[in-house]
Amino acid sequence: MSENRRFVLRRRPNGEPVPEDFELVTEPVPGIGEGQFLIRNHYASLDPAMRGWMDDAESYMPPIPLGDPVRASTIGVVAESKAEGFEPGQWVMGLNAIEDYSVGAVGGFTQPIDPQVVPSVTNYLSLFGAVGMTAYFGLFEVCKPREDGTVLVTGAAGAVGSIVGQLAKIRGCRAVGIAGDPEKCRRLTERYGFDAAIDYRGKDEEALTAAIAEAAPDGVDVIFENVGGVILDAGLNSLNMHARVGLCGLISEYNSTDRVGARNLWQLIVKRASITGLLVADYVARFPEGAEQMGKWASEGRIVIDEHIDEGIENAYGAFMRLFSGSNQGKMILKIA
Amino acid sequence: MSENRRFVLRRRPNGEPVPEDFELVTEPVPGIGEGQFLIRNHYASLDPAMRGWMDDAESYMPPIPLGDPVRASTIGVVAESKAEGFEPGQWVMGLNAIEDYSVGAVGGFTQPIDPQVVPSVTNYLSLFGAVGMTAYFGLFEVCKPREDGTVLVTGAAGAVGSIVGQLAKIRGCRAVGIAGDPEKCRRLTERYGFDAAIDYRGKDEEALTAAIAEAAPDGVDVIFENVGGVILDAGLNSLNMHARVGLCGLISEYNSTDRVGARNLWQLIVKRASITGLLVADYVARFPEGAEQMGKWASEGRIVIDEHIDEGIENAYGAFMRLFSGSNQGKMILKIA
Numbered sequence: 001m002s003e004n005r006r007f008v009l010r011r012r013p014n015g016e017p018v019p020e021d022f023e024l025v026t027e028p029v030p031g032i033g034e035g036q037f038l039i040r041n042h043y044a045s046l047d048p049a050m051r052g053w054m055d056d057a058e059s060y061m062p063p064i065p066l067g068d069p070v071r072a073s074t075i076g077v078v079a080e081s082k083a084e085g086f087e088p089g090q091w092v093m094g095l096n097a098i099e100d101y102s103v104g105a106v107g108g109f110t111q112p113i114d115p116q117v118v119p120s121v122t123n124y125l126s127l128f129g130a131v132g133m134t135a136y137f138g139l140f141e142v143c144k145p146r147e148d149g150t151v152l153v154t155g156a157a158g159a160v161g162s163i164v165g166q167l168a169k170i171r172g173c174r175a176v177g178i179a180g181d182p183e184k185c186r187r188l189t190e191r192y193g194f195d196a197a198i199d200y201r202g203k204d205e206e207a208l209t210a211a212i213a214e215a216a217p218d219g220v221d222v223i224f225e226n227v228g229g230v231i232l233d234a235g236l237n238s239l240n241m242h243a244r245v246g247l248c249g250l251i252s253e254y255n256s257t258d259r260v261g262a263r264n265l266w267q268l269i270v271k272r273a274s275i276t277g278l279l280v281a282d283y284v285a286r287f288p289e290g291a292e293q294m295g296k297w298a299s300e301g302r303i304v305i306d307e308h309i310d311e312g313i314e315n316a317y318g319a320f321m322r323l324f325s326g327s328n329q330g331k332m333i334l335k336i337a
Numbered sequence: 338m339s340e341n342r343r344f345v346l347r348r349r350p351n352g353e354p355v356p357e358d359f360e361l362v363t364e365p366v367p368g369i370g371e372g373q374f375l376i377r378n379h380y381a382s383l384d385p386a387m388r389g390w391m392d393d394a395e396s397y398m399p400p401i402p403l404g405d406p407v408r409a410s411t412i413g414v415v416a417e418s419k420a421e422g423f424e425p426g427q428w429v430m431g432l433n434a435i436e437d438y439s440v441g442a443v444g445g446f447t448q449p450i451d452p453q454v455v456p457s458v459t460n461y462l463s464l465f466g467a468v469g470m471t472a473y474f475g476l477f478e479v480c481k482p483r484e485d486g487t488v489l490v491t492g493a494a495g496a497v498g499s500i501v502g503q504l505a506k507i508r509g510c511r512a513v514g515i516a517g518d519p520e521k522c523r524r525l526t527e528r529y530g531f532d533a534a535i536d537y538r539g540k541d542e543e544a545l546t547a548a549i550a551e552a553a554p555d556g557v558d559v560i561f562e563n564v565g566g567v568i569l570d571a572g573l574n575s576l577n578m579h580a581r582v583g584l585c586g587l588i589s590e591y592n593s594t595d596r597v598g599a600r601n602l603w604q605l606i607v608k609r610a611s612i613t614g615l616l617v618a619d620y621v622a623r624f625p626e627g628a629e630q631m632g633k634w635a636s637e638g639r640i641v642i643d644e645h646i647d648e649g650i651e652n653a654y655g656a657f658m659r660l661f662s663g664s665n666q667g668k669m670i671l672k673i674a
Contacts (some may be wrong), residue, residue, distance in 0.1 A: 251468075269615070
């Protein structure tokens, strides 16, 4: 416990991040002050949203300062503490960074977790973390699907998307997923229980719109949107009256300097439909409610989660980039220790 | 009463309509069947939405068939009737076309109106017609402004926009309008009571965003959007948390073959904001309620309406095109007889 390896942001990526935008630096393990505690990070969550934090743009959080380690949700163990309620050996979860050691403080985002009550402690970064809570509150509170409706999920093989589809099925909806290759599409229907899956690759807006019409013969009442671009264009072509689009992410734009947005905006008037942005941070106070419900469904076998764990902080760049190449199968997690 | 001049759609406009897309034809006055009545049209409403009806695109109404007269709301007088409740001499309002005579039917969109209870019968095409009801229900039912909020109105010197601004002031909000020249901006503040007006001409997204920040120092809680394009881009940059954008129109796109849409869609996530399409047709059953309230405010001098009336069906093309050049001052109406 003398060194702290940190995956530092050196330069703001221009479009797609390249290895030179980052540097793995070694610093001394930081000291802690009164009310603080030292966290030995074991796992870091790798999420598409982190790409946005690397830009110098107005967002819901300040940009990661250049020279700072890349911000990430982590789980780890308290190594040292001058804070009440955080004893050494206690597992914790919080918004920290991709580094061996982070400093937490009472009243910050870091909370104790209990690894005994979950199949794997990493589930706190998937089903019971921001990912699961985004799916739960985004679908039920923002999109508000009705039992007899059809829910279209884009980025459906991703961590959030795969959960949204399963929640839509639990609610009684028809679930249609869009993903990026035949293998992923097979996973959507066979593993996650989607009623239909669409491979977007090689399809233009017209072909995608036709594929959605086939997969959703009664039209689309809810879109849980993670992607944007031509996939959102086709989704907006497919809406029923008073449909609701929950906008969770726009992964197709994160590595681009172009803004595409919602080109078929006119369809909102035609269908008196809405697009609403959603962010899981708004529901932090209700996480216990969401986690309890998710845990119940998971224990009943009604919801499954896949995690794709790459090992080693030295592999942080490659692991992160899987999110954009789509070479991960499940929630992307980096094992640090 | 032997001839029926009709302003016919000959060809679907490619971008901006040109005179050759239309033809003024003369046909015999149509006969009427049982349950029908003949309307002598006196005034036709000219609205941006009509441009959309000329395209062969999926919308909330079927396209105007080629060879048919251009669909429009009209007011006129029953000339002949085989329908109960519609006696000759009765003033009526309905969705008809730009032509001397239209055939109405019981159970259709045409309703009797009383010219005695309004300052001018043309007010049925402005304050008490689709325009006024769009402003009333669009603002109060879709955008739901709070008393202490700021409402940004785009296309604010237009027929709907000028009413929206006045309704926002009645509600107690700060009203900021965007329009296309200094004279219109002066009209916004001096005649319609907007707190501030922004001339969009010559301003790019950054300059517009800065102008909105100055005119709306507490940010924007509601946008009543009539325009789209760079004006919507700047509006989305200016939203407060949980802001609501009521999407009424996209006049900047109607004569374009490009779809621009909402490029700054990411801001919906940053601000957990929404864009909702609105169409006055959804509120037809509540028009009496809206008209009564508008009439009360008008009689108290709290709301004014300007009408720009061009004369002669032979001038239909030029009058319609004023909507896009912005050379009208007030609700655009064509006097037919």
